[in-house]
Amino acid sequence: MANADLTTKAEARDFNFFYSNGHHALKNINLPLYENKITALIGPSGCGKSTLLRSFNRMHDLYPGNRYEGEIVMHPDNTNILDANVDPIEVRMRISMVFQKPNPFPKSIFENVAYGLRVRGEKNKRLLADKVEEALKGAALWDEVKDRLQDLAFNLSGGQQQRLCIARALATDPEIMLFDEPTSALDPIATANIEELMNDLRGKLTMLVVTHNMQQAARVSDYTAYMYLGDLIEHDKTGDIFIKPKDKRTEDYITGRIS
Amino acid sequence: MNTATQVQEPSQxxxxxxxxxxxxxxxxxxxxxxxxxxxxxxxxxxxxxxxxVILVYESYSFFEHVSVFDFLTDPQWTPLFEDAHYGIMPLVSGTLTISFVALAFAVPVGTIAAIYLSEFASHKTRETVKPILELLAGVPTIAFGYFALLLVTPLLQMVFPDLPTFNMLGPGIVIGIMVVPYIASVSEDAMRAVPMSMREGAYAMGATRFQTAMRVVTPAAISGIVAAYILAISRAIGETMVVAIAAGQQPNLTFNPMDSAATITAYIVQVAMGDLPHGSIGYQSIFAAGLVLMLMTLFFNVLGHFTRKKFREAY
Structure with missing residues (x-):
């Protein structure tokens, strides 16, 4: 699977994760995220794919008692983002995230997108306005909301809210974007919009996507990793995973024998 | 093959x-x-x-003797004196001043306590502090009255030597202490009800705990927080014992918290303890004062209702 023109943007090395109740949720994970590629994580419920995704921006730090072991290294600076000396807030400023259910803030559309810049202390109005416009365009939402940027974000439809959350994540120029089942709460049309959007971002941004939907993984991703019971079973080009999986367990899953 | 059967409702x-x-x-x-x-x-x-009904009925008899105009404009309230004046404004000013002092103390303290308990305190701290805080709401108000008179006012007199023994500042602060648990507890419930996904969204953007608490959780919980303020206002306006004991019982048209004054409730309790003949004008004045008190509380409740509607956030 190694390829000469691929740069590794981040990678998990011998990574283990334990929940506060002692559950060993991730076991010796080794997974590279290639720069400007989309990596999909698939696997049955409870296999640890969301847990792995949420380790990349240290979301588990919010709940006491969770424990990481091993490394998640970010390139080119070679920082182990799990290191106790690394501020999780700094990690989250480099790696942004889109959640399963759209979770806009109780603010205007504009303020939602500007939020990340505001917490970074940005006050320049001109720059904020430019960034918000750019992010909303990047999330294919600008044309729908440009005349009502001061409306409350809750007034948008579910699909629009999710694109707003993508715009919010884009506005801070992240190096990596994490998507935790970004379309599972959306209808098919909104899902198609989000997938199209991810396609547009391909090549500009390193992305990691957790999905329950194998067609989605096949449609949007460049690389796919199959996880089962906390183990990373197989990681390869998406085409190879879906056409000629090397592992029997992967084959069982993608052919529907495990669900 | 069309065999549509008429379904008949049973007659009984x-x-x-x-x-x-x-x-x-x-x-x-x-x-x-x-x-x-x-x-x-x-x-x-x-x-x-x-x-x-009773308030309106008794007040009606009162207003047969006293014109509404005098009631609202006379700067004196001396219904029990030889030279009787029936101006409600001195009592209203006392009530508003004390409530204002109480809220000026309780709103910041209660809100900050709620933010701390909901967003910063560990589970264990919260489970210990919150019941204790709520216990404060169960202390009899008479104890708070003497607390104001014998402790808070003397302490304030060290700072403000001119402060009279009976004043509105001391009881105002004590009522503020009394309503802190209401504000803290109700606001905290509202903040805890904000879904975790919204907090995660803020943290994922690189926000600190403080930024998440102030810019996301508090605005999301604002309708519950305003409800807590309304509850506190109603409680402060209606508080009787503390002001009767520690504010002096002289109706005084002033908004200066350093003066002594009487509130509507203090007047009512003062008169109710005397032996006024049933049906006399002094007796009826209680009901007129009570009616004003009720209208004030109603006003703040309605105000709160609309504020809440305006800020209402669905999530």
Whole structure:
């Protein structure tokens, strides 16, 4: 699977994760995220794919008692983002995230997108306005909301809210974007919009996507990793995973024998 | 093959089989229970209506002797003196000043306590502090009254030597302490009700705990927080014992918290303890004062209702 023109943007090395109740949720994970590629994580419920995704921006730090072991290294600076000396807030400023259910803030559309810049202390109005416009365009939402940027974000439809959350994540120029089942709460049309959007971002941004939907993984991703019971079973080009999986367990899953 | 059959409604309820007789009895029980529940709910409504009726009725007799204009503009309230004046404004000013002092203390302290408990305190700290805080709401108000008179006012006098023994500042602060638990507890509940996904969204953007608490959780919980403020205002306006003991009982048209004054409730309790003949104008003045008190509370409740609607956030 190694390829000469691929740069590794981040990678998990011998990574283990334990929940506060002692559950060993991730076991010796080794997974590279290639720069400007989309990596999909698939696997049955409870296999640890969301847990792995949420380790990349240290979301588990919010709940006491969770424990990481091993490394998640970010390139080119070679920082182990799990290191106790690394501020999780700094990690989250480099790696942004889109959640399963759209979770806009109780603010205007504009303020939602500007939020990340505001917490970074940005006050320049001109720059904020430019960034918000750019992010909303990047999330294919600008044309729908440009005349009502001061409306409350809750007034948008579910699909629009999710694109707003993508715009919010884009506005801070992240190096990596994490998507935790970004379309599972959306209808098919909104899902198609989000997938199209991810396609547009391909090549500009390193992305990691957790999905329950194998067609989605096949449609949007460049690389796919199959996880089962906390183990990373197989990681390869998406085409190879879906056409000629090397592992029997992967084959069982993608052919529907495990669900 | 069109065999649409007309479904006929049974002309009366029949028991289909003995097996279902129990069902019928269950329906009756259900109705009785429903009626009892409704009765309990209505008891509060009836009480309110009865109070309003009595207040309006007795005030009506009062306003046959005193014009509404005098009532609202006379700067003196001396219904029990030889030279009787019936201007409610001195009592209103006392009530508003003390409530303002109380809220100026309780709103910041209560809100900050709620933010701390909801967003910063560990589970264990919260589970320890919150019940203690709520216990504060159960302390008898008479104890708070003497607390104001014998401790808070003397302490304030060290800072402000001119402060009279009876003043509005001390009892105002004490009432503020009294309503902190209401604000803290109700606001904290509202903040805890903000879904975790919204906090995660903020953290994922690189926000600190403080930024998440102030810019996301607090705005999301604002309708509950405003409800807490309204509860506190009503409580402060209606508070009787503390002001009767520590604010002096001299109606005084002033908004200066360093003066002594009487509030509406303090006047009512003062008169109620004397032996006024039933039906006298002094007796009726209680009801007029009570009516004003009720209208003030109502005003703030309505105000709160609309503020809440305006800030209402769905998530």
């Amino acid at each position: 309820r029949t028991t289909i089989s003995p097996r279902l007789a129990k069902n019928y009895r269950r329906n009756i029980t259900e109705r009785i229970i429903e009626f009892l529940l409704m009765l309990c709910a209505l008891s509060a409504v009836f009480t309110t209506i009865a109070i309003v």
